[in-house]
Amino acid sequence: MRVLSGIQPSGKLHLGNYFGMMRECVRLQEKGESYVYIANYHALTTVSNAEQLRIDTMDVALDFLACGLDPERTNFFVQSDVPEVQELAWLLSIVTPMGLLERAHSYKDKLAHGKEATHGLFAYPVLMAADILLYQADIVPVGKDQKQHLEITRDLATKFNLKFGETFKIPEPYTPEEVAVVPGIDGQKMSKSYNNTIQMSATPKQIKQAIMSIVTDSTPLEEPKDPDSCIVYQLYKLLETPEKVAEMAANLRAGGYGYGHAKKELLEAFNRKFEPFRERRAELAEKPEMVKEILAAGAARARAEARKTLDAARHAVGLI
Secondary structure (H helix, E strand, C coil): CEEEEEECCCCCCEHHHHHHHHHHHHHHCCCCEEEEEECHHHHCCCCCCHHHHHHHHHHHHHHHHHHCCCCCCEEEEEHHHCCHHHHHHHHHHCCCCHHHHHCCHHHHHHHHCCCCCCHHHHCHHHHHHHHHHCCCCCEEECCHHHHHHHHHHHHHHHHHHHHHCCCCCCCEEECCCCCCCCECCCCCECCHHHCCCCECCCCHHHHHHHHHCCCCCCCCCCCCCCHHHCHHHHHHHHHCCHHHHHHHHHHHHHCCCCHHHHHHHHHHHHHHHHHHHHHHHHHHHCCHHHHHHHHHHHHHHHHHHHHHHHHHHHHHHCCC
């Protein structure tokens, strides 16, 4: 089984990234051949500062390695180090209906949030399809809000195969049932775009500030509270044992237990969970050349596979 996943270096990674994708990448490397890439081509649709992109790319590499991604089991690389993906994106574009891209939820959402309607933003799903199909992935871990992009990938692979002959494997989505949308500190989906995140690599002071800023209602301290409508409780469930979670739920329902108490417990749980991560990340940050070597080795292995697929696609359309 071949697994593929990618993430943009467009800001600091956070709890939503960890529970939505990173943790699953670490788990899946035990079950098959794994490819994980840092999607810096995609990031160019929103990041225009070259130095910041370089910094963010290294930060993502540090975060993944600190979380337990094993470069001996996972082909871990930077997207732009495998330029074959751009040629494949062009070959896929010749079978991509305009209407398919116009209906993409992500494109419409970004326009609604004020992003400029560029070709890169519009054609984003085609490049993503090339990312996936280039390595003939069997499964692709996706969040529930990202399933449409994989559906587009499957559509394009099918159209290409029908028009030019069997070339691409049709990938399947993989969405673990226990992974829900992680709420941000304002109650929306946690996202760098909404500036509502709790960053994994932030300083203890920044983490405390973010957690203490979580939006709550005005229910008085002595009154009972509904755990299911409490953002603090929803985040606590991700970090703690069932026993601890049940205890917080009981405390909230009983009254006499305020949101401040819950936030303090959430902060303690976060620090327990991510203290080993912070220590490992600090060690890796002292060895940037080693991290670059890991990414270069992953890219070399990825390019070998990418070349096979691109040659097959070029042959199918008549370029070879």
